[in-house]
Amino acid sequence: MSVRGTLxxxxxxxxxxxxxxxxxxxxxxxxxxxxxxxFISMALWTAVARYEPVGRYDSHEFVRYFLATFVVRQMxxxxxxxxxxxxxxxxxxxxxxxRPISPLWSYAAENLGTFPLRLFLVVxxxxxxxxxxxxxxVPGTAWGWGFFLLALVGGWLITFLVNVFxxxxxxxxxxxxxxxxxxxxxxxxxxxYLYPVELFPPVLRGLLDWLxxxxxxxxxxxxxxNAHGFTEALGLLGRQWLWVALLLGLSILSWKRGLKRxxxxxx
Amino acid sequence: MFRRYMxxxxxxxxxxxxxxxxxxxxxxxxxxxxxxxxxxxxVPLFVVFQNAQRxxxxxxxxxxxxxxxxxxxxQGILEGAINPSLQGVVEHIRKGTLDFVxxxxxxxxxxxxxxxxxxxxxxxxVAALIIFGYGFHLIGRAPSLPGVAISLVxxxxxxxxxxxxxxxxxxxAFYVVKVDNLTYLFSSIFDAARWPASVFRGVLAFVFTxxxxxxxxxTFPAEALLGRLPxxxxxxxxxxxxxFAFFSRRMWLHSIxxxxxxxS
Numbered sequence: 001m002s003v004r005g006t007l008x009x010x011x012x013x014x015x016x017x018x019x020x021x022x023x024x025x026x027x028x029x030x031x032x033x034x035x036x037x038x039f040i041s042m043a044l045w046t047a048v049a050r051y052e053p054v055g056r057y058d059s060h061e062f063v064r065y066f067l068a069t070f071v072v073r074q075m076x077x078x079x080x081x082x083x084x085x086x087x088x089x090x091x092x093x094x095x096x097x098x099r100p101i102s103p104l105w106s107y108a109a110e111n112l113g114t115f116p117l118r119l120f121l122v123v124x125x126x127x128x129x130x131x132x133x134x135x136x137x138v139p140g141t142a143w144g145w146g147f148f149l150l151a152l153v154g155g156w157l158i159t160f161l162v163n164v165f166x167x168x169x170x171x172x173x174x175x176x177x178x179x180x181x182x183x184x185x186x187x188x189x190x191x192x193y194l195y196p197v198e199l200f201p202p203v204l205r206g207l208l209d210w211l212x213x214x215x216x217x218x219x220x221x222x223x224x225x226n227a228h229g230f231t232e233a234l235g236l237l238g239r240q241w242l243w244v245a246l247l248l249g250l251s252i253l254s255w256k257r258g259l260k261r262x263x264x265x266x267x
Numbered sequence: 268m269f270r271r272y273m274x275x276x277x278x279x280x281x282x283x284x285x286x287x288x289x290x291x292x293x294x295x296x297x298x299x300x301x302x303x304x305x306x307x308x309x310v311p312l313f314v315v316f317q318n319a320q321r322x323x324x325x326x327x328x329x330x331x332x333x334x335x336x337x338x339x340x341x342q343g344i345l346e347g348a349i350n351p352s353l354q355g356v357v358e359h360i361r362k363g364t365l366d367f368v369x370x371x372x373x374x375x376x377x378x379x380x381x382x383x384x385x386x387x388x389x390x391x392x393v394a395a396l397i398i399f400g401y402g403f404h405l406i407g408r409a410p411s412l413p414g415v416a417i418s419l420v421x422x423x424x425x426x427x428x429x430x431x432x433x434x435x436x437x438x439x440a441f442y443v444v445k446v447d448n449l450t451y452l453f454s455s456i457f458d459a460a461r462w463p464a465s466v467f468r469g470v471l472a473f474v475f476t477x478x479x480x481x482x483x484x485x486t487f488p489a490e491a492l493l494g495r496l497p498x499x500x501x502x503x504x505x506x507x508x509x510x511f512a513f514f515s516r517r518m519w520l521h522s523i524x525x526x527x528x529x530x531s
Contacts (some may be wrong), residue, residue, distance in 0.1 A: 034452040039471075040459045047466045048315055048323050178296050185300075185307045194311050201317065 009101055010109065017113020028117055035073050041194050042066035055198055064137050064225055065196055067129040072220045073193065074118045076155040080107040081180045084167030089175065093262065104164060104255065111160060140226050147233050151220040154240040158216050161247035164255060171258030192218025212247070215240035275373060276381055283351075283384040297387045301346075305339055305394045308461060324465040329405030331463060333489035336398035337425075338461040341484060343391025344426055345457065349433050351383040354450055357440050365526070376434070376519050399492075410492045417501060418491040424508035425484040429457075431508070431515035432479065438515075441522040460485045480507060 021028060045062040048054060057065065084107070087093040096103040129137040139145045166183060169176040188194055190213035197208055197218045208214050219236055222228055228236065287294055312335060315321070316328040323331070356379045359365035368378050403409055410418075436449050456479060459467070464482030467475055475481045483504050490496040 030449060030452050034455045037455060037458060040462075043467050043471055044311075044315070044323075044462055047468075048321070173292075178300060182300060182303065185303055189307050189310045195314055199314055199317075 006101055006105060010105070013106055013109035014113060017109045018116055020110060021114040021117050025117065028114060032074070032118070032121060035070070037193065038066040038070040038073065045195065057196065060133055064129060064133045065221065067125060068137065068221045068224045069193060069217060071122050071126055072152065072155065072217055072224065074122050075152055076159050076216060076220065078111045078156065078160040078163045080111055080160060080163035081167040082177065083107060084164070085170045085175055085177050088170045088262065107164070108160060136226055139224060143230065144223065144226065147237060148220060148223040151223050151237060151240060154237070154244050155216045155220045157244045158212055158247060161244070161251045165247060165251035168251065168255040168258045171261050187213050187216065190214065191216050192221060209239065212243045215243055272377060279381045280384055284386050287386050294387065297385065298390065301387055301390050305391060308339065309335065324463065326463040326465070329402045330489070330493060332398055332402030332405065333492055334463050334485050335461055336395045336402060337485040337488045339391050339398060340395035341425055341429060341460070343388040345429055347385045347388025347391070349430055350450060351385050352380050353433050353437050355379065355382045356437050360440050375523060411494050414492050414494045417496065418488040421488040421491055421501070421504055424504045425488065427508040427512050428480055428484055431511040434515040434519050438518045438522040441526055457481065483507065
């Protein structure tokens, strides 16, 4: 399908995604409740910092950080890998392939469709953070906002593209869910989701700058809480989008080559 | 009666082991992943205690390791023995095949609870023992014998609590049909149990003590090993877990009574 055709179909796809999210709202609520880990981290770290600050983080700073983490996690979530795995195994991927538009677009639209619902949680929480902890809970400058939004988009793209890449591996092996679990474990440890990346020992911190995980959660959170100056933020954003480009190439390649092997068994 | 159920359990354990061996690549990968998960569970602890002198709410590094050890052990039981079977129930409910289970001449709760095991998770037991050993090495003394005995009793109550909570979650599956992610919700909440309970304050402290008694599951046994668990806490843990078990059993019977096959 042509580029113009794809662009014309996108709004409809997104609308379908939103309706689907609304239809399964109970399920979504369970998913959201399952991402309460930032609050547990918050309880833990404020307890650690109660008597003396850790690095530049005192109790307040930790609360701010983990509220931002929750917000960013909501806005950068994707679950396409599980969808792809399921549909490859059930053979229902064939249905998607019959449509004149790449399934990748419809996965993206479905994953993005949950956004409006998530905003109902994200916006009040952000407002709460600003009202109790001050305006430093959101970017303070115009470029700060621009960078933050860019980092959110980048973070989502990395998450989604990794999902597509790992999901497409299920076209080569029976199921790639376990690989996704492995990725997820790395993600938890390295992304800044459980604790700010800064708190890592210095040796590892340099390594984290070059791995994709930090750019899924850590960078948007840091930009939301004004942790970096202009040049530093620009450098980190550059690395994030380098990962986006790399993963875009990798995931599309493996998806296209994998599809040639797809035989719709089980269907 | 009891012997019959024991034999049934043995048969099912063997079946799961054979099933697990059948997909060898998965089997190996499963093992690797459990090792990796256990290692990753330790990372936050090292980050917290980078400054070795630090204590959180009166817990030193070595003492917190004991909590993590219990967490690892219970996680192994949860993911190896409880999760896989009960995920099966959810599947049964959705596909309508629960009818076949209900028709069998044995207790339905027993049947669904023993349907599938992941033998690899037994590795968690080894890991837990290593963590205990290292923890006590850091503390600089060995656990007292009564401490060990009490913590073993508490292991029983913890498993009972965990299992009852799971049964309650599954009962929810009878009312809300699409619940594959309840597993996910449950394990992400269980994650809080890896920290000493005194970390949590206010609402969280209340929830984790009375509603979802996570602190009872891992902090109590760790305190018992350290020999500083008050007797009243032990009594409460036993009474509480029995109460939870009774309640979850009633809920299960109630839900099964209400169950109308999905296919009809």
